[in-house]
Amino acid sequence: MPPRKYTDDQLTEAADLREIGLSHAAIACRLDMSVGAVSWHCLRLGADSPNTRGKMPVSRGPMVCTRSGYNVRKFTAAEDATILAMDLAGATTATIARALGRPWNSTRGRQMTLARHAARREEAGDDDA
Secondary structure (H helix, E strand, O other): OOOOOOOHHHHHHHHHHHHOOOOHHHHHHHHOOOHHHHHHHHHHHOOOOOOOOOOOOOOOOOOEEEEOOEEEEOOOHHHHHHHHHHHHOOOOHHHHHHHHOOOHHHHHHHHHHHHHHHHHHHHHOOOOO
């Protein structure tokens, strides 16, 4: 297994900076990380900007878009329900990804996003969480 690119201290500092409101780009410059790495690790660690805390995102735009020449599909409500049900049943991310026909990293990112949404609903006192 290759060595980790970022130390625990770097990742903790990135999360702390995100929690006080710095952007992913500002954190990346400060810690010599890529913006994508900052975004992924903040998502993984549950670090939100104070500007987004308590707000539920609304999906806008087309269900398929192009990023770097690749077609990217948004997750549907049915796929989200499948992820949540399979998570509760104890399925691995790889098993869920295969069931959805999605890459592992996309599925893992969506699992973390859904967990963050649930945490926001819980903070807001929404009983449907």
